Amino acid sequence: MSLTPAFLDELRARTSLSTLIGRTVKVQKAGREYKACCPFHNEKTPSFTINDEKGFYHCFGCGAHGDAIRWMTDQRGLPFMEAVKELAQAAGMEVPAADPRAAKRAEAAKGLHDAMAAAQGFFEEQLGGIDGADARAYLGKRGISDATRRAFGFGYSPDGRGRLKSALKEFGEPMLVEAGLLIDPDGAEPDGGKTRKRDTYDRFRGRLMLPIRDIRGRVIAFGGRILGAGEPKYLNSPDTPLFDKGRTLYNIDRASPASRNTGRVIVVEGYMDVVALAQAGFADAVAPLGTALTEHQIERLWKMVEVPILCFDGDSAGQKAAIRAAMRALPLLRPGHSLAFATLPAGKDPDDLIRAEGPAAMEAVLAAAQPLVDRLWSHEQTVAPLDTPEQKAALKQRLAAITEAIGHPDVRAHYAHAFRERYDALFFARPAFSNAPRGQGANNAGRWQRDKKGNWKPPIAPVGQEARAIGATGMEQRLLRAILASLLRHPDQIVRHRETLASLQVADRALGQLLAAMIAASFRKETVETDGLLTILGPGEVYNMAKGMLRADTFTFTPHRMTTDADRVTRDLEEAIRVMAQGPELDAALAEATRRAREDLNEASYAEQQRVHRLKMDHESRLAELAQSDDIE
Structure with a gap:
């Protein structure tokens, strides 16, 4: 894909910067410009100016400066090409395709996006209708407000095999199958000595529906929670041309701009954890989609903040998930980029904690997050007994294996040093000062000394030459x-x-x-x-x-x-x-x-x-x- 300077200039010219910024920030007319409180730093007196004629914004407080594309990348958190595509769509411009095949793929994706948007509208409509009564009751029981329901786009998939299929028939069954909305049964079934292809049917039936959106806010998949008995409890869309669950984070479209203000991203275990946190004022939360955190998701988090906070349940499953994420991050670590780990009280998820003790309790959990090195050290200490010399040596081997998994040489060296210090402090700590150290009799008097207060102190290790040239040994x-x-x-x-x-x-x-x-x-x-x-x-x-x-x-x-x-x-x-x-x-x-x-x-x-x-x-x-x-x- 080739974006010429002329195309980008035309895109900027067709974009009203004050209108674009005004969608998320309150702006005021000030002569030929607009002013606002800067969204990039906290301030009470507006120092953020927008000049539509010149097509740039500037903050005289923090120095933030840019055009429409920069606004989309810095404030919305979009990748450059995603920012260009969204602005071009709003401006009625076609983004140049790299070749005919790319243009064909883009057209197919557009059709899939339309189908997903139509499905989202159908699910929302069903939630508000007669069939959605049980789903609405469930949301009320969970304490989810109408505002939160609308913000996250909750819907309901009626319990029938062809309701969605019928409602979206204009898109055609092949496209709905490709979008993951319909299931196309494998094989064929007998029909009076002949065979006929089995009918496609709705993938989601009788479930509370949550749309999964990409960074631009477009629906690319769905997650459905069953309301009664049955398995699985949560059902996600399959991988499609729009959706790769290993590369996607739930709520990324809302958490990315929020993280620009908080400087933080919270990673929790599931959809409802994200929803509960958002309703309590934590807008910067995301969740993986039914899988362990992947390398792609970690890299995506690092584009938002350098040290995202992983906040998993305090039970065994939650802590295993945390360690899996830690191990997966090791080869990716680089200076400044790491993970932190906040642990919820045993038996409680974010919703439980906030309901019982309020948002302040959640803030306290996040504030107590452990750095990655601390979490790895504490885990390896408890994974096996440390009573015998062999068990202690095994701990040293496990720590060495962790260190070797780190790709960046500087980070690896610092981890090795940190682990050596902690290991020595744990097993080779010197005895505390005392008036009569155990085992120190007359035969040891030459090695132990008394200090000025008369207390015994251990012998000071000898030192060699104070200065020498390299190569002396x-x-x-x-x-x-x-x-x-x-x-x-x-x-x-x-x-x-x-x-x-x-x-x-x-x-x-x-x-x-x-x-x-x-x-x-x-x-x-x-x-x-x-x-x-x-x-x-x-x-x-x-x-x-x-x-x-x-x-x-x-x-x-x-x-x-x-x-x-x-x-x-x-x-x-x-x-x-x-x-x-x-x-x-x-x-x-x-x-x-x-x-x-x-x-x-x-x-x-x-x-x-x-x-x-x-x-x-x-x-x-x-x-x-x-x-x-x-x-x-």
């Missing part, structure tokens, strides 16, 4: 050589890590010269190539060392046979350089913390020294893992 030497070998093979990575690399003090003279030459070359040229580096080095010891590193049988970080995997190279180098640079920093921090602990002899200083010491131990453990890894060949 065998493990560091091996890892440093692997890093430099990889940088020679992938010199485009030098600029990416130049600042960190420049801060390293390398003990080995030749390795230090090689690193300095790499950094210098990256400053002189935007694109650094391996052959260019070798030319700069010229003949001599460092040149010969670099040539040796480039041989296929020389170890490098990430096996030589896998160097075509650019993502793997980037990931491995990033972690290796980060671990390498941490060594001197931790040494200096540990030396300072140890000095303070020895001078102050108080609990706070000791706790800080122990914390830094644990970080140092973690660093050395990871350094050993990397240096001895099978990925270094």
